Amino acid sequence: MAKISAPTSRKEAEALDSDDPLGHARSAFALPEGVIYLDGHSLGPATHAALKRVKEAAETEWADGLIRSWNDAGWIDLPATVGSRIAGLIGAAADEVMVCDSVSVNLFKLTVAALKLAETKTIIVEGSEFPTDQYVAESVAETCGAGLKRVGEDEGAAALAQTSAVLIKSVVNYRTARIADMTEHEEAAKKSGGVVIWDLCHAAGVIDLDLTATGAWLATGCTYKFLNGGPGAPAYVFVRGDLAGKLASPIAGWMGHSQPFAFDSKYSPKTGTARFAAGTPGILSLAALDGALGAFDGVNMRMAARKAKRLGDLVVARVMELGLEPISPVEGHLRGGHVSVRHEEAYAVVQALIADGVIADFRAPDAMRFGVSPLFVRYVDVWDAMDKLADVLKSGAWDRPEFKARAAVT
Amino acid sequence: MAKISAPTSRKEAEALDSDDPLGHARSAFALPEGVIYLDGHSLGPATHAALKRVKEAAETEWADGLIRSWNDAGWIDLPATVGSRIAGLIGAAADEVMVCDSVSVNLFKLTVAALKLAETKTIIVEGSEFPTDQYVAESVAETCGAGLKRVGEDEGAAALAQTSAVLIKSVVNYRTARIADMTEHEEAAKKSGGVVIWDLCHAAGVIDLDLTATGAWLATGCTYKFLNGGPGAPAYVFVRGDLAGKLASPIAGWMGHSQPFAFDSKYSPKTGTARFAAGTPGILSLAALDGALGAFDGVNMRMAARKAKRLGDLVVARVMELGLEPISPVEGHLRGGHVSVRHEEAYAVVQALIADGVIADFRAPDAMRFGVSPLFVRYVDVWDAMDKLADVLKSGAWDRPEFKARAAVT
Numbered sequence: 176m177a178k179i180s181a182p183t184s185r186k187e188a189e190a191l192d193s194d195d196p197l198g199h200a201r202s203a204f205a206l207p208e209g210v211i212y213l214d215g216h217s218l219g220p221a222t223h224a225a226l227k228r229v230k231e232a233a234e235t236e237w238a239d240g241l242i243r244s245w246n247d248a249g250w251i252d253l254p255a256t257v258g259s260r261i262a263g264l265i266g267a268a269a270d271e272v273m274v275c276d277s278v279s280v281n282l283f284k285l286t287v288a289a290l291k292l293a294e295t296k297t298i299i300v301e302g303s304e305f306p307t308d309q310y311v312a313e314s315v316a317e318t319c320g321a322g323l324k325r326v327g328e329d330e331g332a333a334a335l336a337q338t339s340a341v342l343i344k345s346v347v348n349y350r351t352a353r354i355a356d357m358t359e360h361e362e363a364a365k366k367s368g369g370v371v372i373w374d375l376c377h378a379a380g381v382i383d384l385d386l387t388a389t390g391a392w393l394a395t396g397c398t399y400k401f402l403n404g405g406p407g408a409p410a411y412v413f414v415r416g417d418l419a420g421k422l423a424s425p426i427a428g429w430m431g432h433s434q435p436f437a438f439d440s441k442y443s444p445k446t447g448t449a450r451f452a453a454g455t456p457g458i459l460s461l462a463a464l465d466g467a468l469g470a471f472d473g474v475n476m477r478m479a480a481r482k483a484k485r486l487g488d489l490v491v492a493r494v495m496e497l498g499l500e501p502i503s504p505v506e507g508h509l510r511g512g513h514v515s516v517r518h519e520e521a522y523a524v525v526q527a528l529i530a531d532g533v534i535a536d537f538r539a540p541d542a543m544r545f546g547v548s549p550l551f552v553r554y555v556d557v558w559d560a561m562d563k564l565a566d567v568l569k570s571g572a573w574d575r576p577e578f579k580a581r582a583a584v585t
Numbered sequence: 586m587a588k589i590s591a592p593t594s595r596k597e598a599e600a601l602d603s604d605d606p607l608g609h610a611r612s613a614f615a616l617p618e619g620v621i622y623l624d625g626h627s628l629g630p631a632t633h634a635a636l637k638r639v640k641e642a643a644e645t646e647w648a649d650g651l652i653r654s655w656n657d658a659g660w661i662d663l664p665a666t667v668g669s670r671i672a673g674l675i676g677a678a679a680d681e682v683m684v685c686d687s688v689s690v691n692l693f694k695l696t697v698a699a700l701k702l703a704e705t706k707t708i709i710v711e712g713s714e715f716p717t718d719q720y721v722a723e724s725v726a727e728t729c730g731a732g733l734k735r736v737g738e739d740e741g742a743a744a745l746a747q748t749s750a751v752l753i754k755s756v757v758n759y760r761t762a763r764i765a766d767m768t769e770h771e772e773a774a775k776k777s778g779g780v781v782i783w784d785l786c787h788a789a790g791v792i793d794l795d796l797t798a799t800g801a802w803l804a805t806g807c808t809y810k811f812l813n814g815g816p817g818a819p820a821y822v823f824v825r826g827d828l829a830g831k832l833a834s835p836i837a838g839w840m841g842h843s844q845p846f847a848f849d850s851k852y853s854p855k856t857g858t859a860r861f862a863a864g865t866p867g868i869l870s871l872a873a874l875d876g877a878l879g880a881f882d883g884v885n886m887r888m889a890a891r892k893a894k895r896l897g898d899l900v901v902a903r904v905m906e907l908g909l910e911p912i913s914p915v916e917g918h919l920r921g922g923h924v925s926v927r928h929e930e931a932y933a934v935v936q937a938l939i940a941d942g943v944i945a946d947f948r949a950p951d952a953m954r955f956g957v958s959p960l961f962v963r964y965v966d967v968w969d970a971m972d973k974l975a976d977v978l979k980s981g982a983w984d985r986p987e988f989k990a991r992a993a994v995t
Contacts, residue, residue, distance in 0.1 A: 230643070
């Protein structure tokens with residue numbers, strides 16, 4: 176087993192926080208008192224700037240500016256300008272990223288478009304993928320009369336090497352947090368004539384992504400996890416610059432038109448990734464996201480990823496001391512920004528922790544997930560959370576009906 | 586020519602406002618001082634409740650409640666609960682309407698689904714339709730290998746009577762404001778075995794829609810016009826209750842799954858219209874919409890539609906006095922909530938009006954549109970706006986370079 180380097184006392188954790196070059200980033204966040212928030216991989220917390228920006232968008236730009244704000248407040252440009260800010264965090268060129276729609280809708284658009292590039296009209300998806308990725312693969316296959324090939328966990332690259340198909344693949348798996356080797360996948364695709372569509376949901380904002388260097392063609396991701404854009408904030412599309420002109424979005428909405436306000440009858444797409452926009456953008460949600468991204472200004476993503484790895488190492492070390500089995504890789508360089516741990520009563524344990532002020536989350540059937548967002552989680556937060564986890568397990572505090580009763584959203 | 590009954594002096598307009606049974610509704614709106622807002626058909630103004638609700642969603646539910654708010658603040662139910670509020674305004678059953686995505690995306694989903702119902706795999710669209718409707722028709726045809734039949738203005742019903750195809754049709758045309766006869770269209774569809782998909786964008790919240798009574802099967806609409814949901818607020822889908830179970834959304838996102846948090850690999854849709862949801866809903870935008878809909882509480886839609894007609898009659902009467910030609914029907918019962926008027930220099934005239942405190946809008950190539958939202962526009966507002974229009978035209982104040990230079994959004 177790999178040796179894990181992690182603080183062995185609260186004092187050591189405190190010392191790491193004192194020396195943390197990212198320590199200042201936490202002040203951007205509007206975190207409530209008395210809560211240790213280890214769920215930034217599910218819903219990032221609000222920043223002061225995001226709250227200010229959404230208030231401004233609603234109370235000034237909308238209420239006072241009214242329709243004029245489409246021009247005067249730059250609303251019409253937000254999908255592109257916010258996209259360019261995200262581009263900087265994922266190693267893409269500024270004009271290769273467009274904010275629009277949800278991940279489900281964007282996966283649909285990209286998969287239909289990618290089927291025209293791939294020689295074999297088949298979609299490959301792993302059974303361990305986030306469900307929406309699997310569902311969309313299924314419905315694109317149905318809609319376009321394409322094939323659907325379901326493979327096992329981490330078998331996508333091998334399947335792609337054998338077939339010039341379209342693979343939908345998460346860079347960081349939602350359940351295990353395992354990081355996929357993007358270069359290996361892209362090489363397999365280039366050899367076979369296939370295409371990879373990357374799902375960046377659990378990766379952007381917490382690992383040091385470089386879409387250009389890894390040769391990525393197509394990607395989408397949400398913005399409400401490590402990017403802290405707010406609940407259900409809009410997603411984004413990445414298309415490699417020299418490829419966009421060859422692709423068509425199957426959902427040709429007016430915002431993807433080269434001249435939306437010419438009111439032409441015929442569709443004529445914008446150049447570049449912008450052609451993947453569809454309907455009118457949701458400005459209030461976009462404004463929150465715009466404000467939220469300011470928390471990354473001046474943050475070196477390599478440094479952020481390193482901190483997430485070290486915070487995760489501390490989770491791994493402590494849960495293993497408790498005799499628990501990590502679902503996530505023990506080796507930090509293989510793991511994204513959360514640590515998944517198996518427990519038969521994972522749901523109840525997480526509820527007991529939440530009642531005790533530590534917010535983690537649960538994924539069916541048996542995973543507790545602890546998110547280690549490097550911009551606001553401190554080493555002492557993880558230390559204290561793991562103390563509380565030890566208490567909950569030792570005391571059996573989780574073994575109560577109110578912690579076992581499942582809520583609508585788990 | 587039809588005789589138009591409208592006030593002939595400001596005093597008469599004032600008297601109508603004094604007697605207006607909807608006069609109280611205006612107090613719900615956070616309108617800026619010194620502006621006459623005749624653009625609610627493009628972007629409805631903010632209500633105090635919408636601003637309060639979005640602030641609460643951001644600052645309390647998100648910032649303090651964090652991930653817990655998916656359950657505790659009822660976020661997960663918002664697409665359905667807000668949908669049920671809209672249902673009440675369009676004559677649908679509460680569970681027949683789901684808030685999700687944009688109109689472009691929803692038109693795509695409904696059109697693909699409708700092609701399975703129609704005997705002839707062809708989409709009919711009128712050349713006078715809002716562009717996104719035409720573009721989506723084009724891209725669905727391309728994606729599904731269906732036919733595309735473009736017909737002239739108001740020729741959809743006749744085409745549908747001859748072909749068991751799918752017609753995309755606006756209830757109120759964006760340019761002319763002409764109201765389509767829904768019953769006539771539905772009868773044509775039922776006779777031929779075709780299907781109508783209604784675009785309610787310029788109709789919901791301003792005419793007295795009754796989707797059930799008119800026999801409508803499928804519809805979508807935006808919420809940022811007469812429903813005042815905020816810039817780019819999410820759209821909604823209507824599917825007749827007994828039909829939903831037979832239809833599949835081509836974009837099978839996890840929010841349309843019967844058990845999204847079971848994390849099953851296989852897609853199993855929700856019953857009813859809810860299966861047309863796709864990705865994670867944008868909560869901040871949904872919260873604003875939820876707040877905004879309160880302005881309709883206790884409003885009789887028949888009464889609201891009647892007021893819109895009378896306000897529109899006043900616009901028509903005044904512009905005809907000025908020698909201008911209405912593009913919209915002169916007969917109020919054929920006209921929705923805006924009045925479109927032809928002018929060769931429509932863009933510049935509208936800009937000059939805006940500079941003078943009257944916000945109307947322009948649609949290429951030559952239309953000025955004056956929106957008459959019955960919940961906040963007063964008869965004196967229309968009277969004063971028409972006085973200003975007369976001034977702008979008489980003085981030639983519009984004939985300046987700064988009014989002719991086109992902005993990005995027109």
